[in-house]
Amino acid sequence: MTFTEHLWKTALPVYEKIQAHPFNQELKTGTLPVETFKFYIYQDSLYLADFARALAVAGTRAGTSEELLAFLQFAQNAILVERALHESYFSEYKIDFSSCKAPGCFAYTNYLLAASAYESYEVAVAALLPCFWIYKKVGDFVYAHQTAPNPYQNWIDAYAGEEFAVAVTKILAIVDRLGEQASESVRNRMTEAYLTSSRLEYIFWDSAYRRESWPV
């Protein structure tokens, strides 16, 4: 079993909950209320801005210029995706820009920023992997079972698309190499970080579905 196969197996129950979540079920059938999608897309733009920083920081800690380049390209793409969201959805929908990060978004972005800066490179990269892999799996799932026409087609096409698939394949190869070369204790911390980010992916979808706000 490759290291990433081990990671997938470990967090499979979390992934199954994500796929079954009403947010993704309703995204698939196109019945997700537009107000919920608006909430999500704005939170996701806040997420992507910090995710890009975390990718760049993790990249500076890579052992090779090839991996540095890969992470800087991921960071650049995350910024470009965020800008594309701004240009398409934000003009289509009226978005309340005055709202701040909901608790779910806050928890996830701050975890990624902290992991990228303060964990070892291997653990940082493991923490960043679910952002790629879970979105790829959700994108493919929604794409394969979607009801057409679907108001969220652009979103579905972006994550089920070939360009995103290339990035996912690239980070999976990096994590496999790091996992194979790591000690048992580093591998355990990588697995823990991967599981934590997977849980935070669930929390992010659920936060958007509930249009979560701060209770105090």
Ligand SMILES: Cc1ncc(CO)c(N)n1
């Ligand atoms: C919360 C979240 N995770 C992952 C991705 C994919 O990068 C995204 N856009 N948003």
Ligand SMILES: Cc1ncsc1CCO
């Ligand atoms: C993971 C991810 N999500 C949006 S952009 C990006 C990097 C892909 O290059």
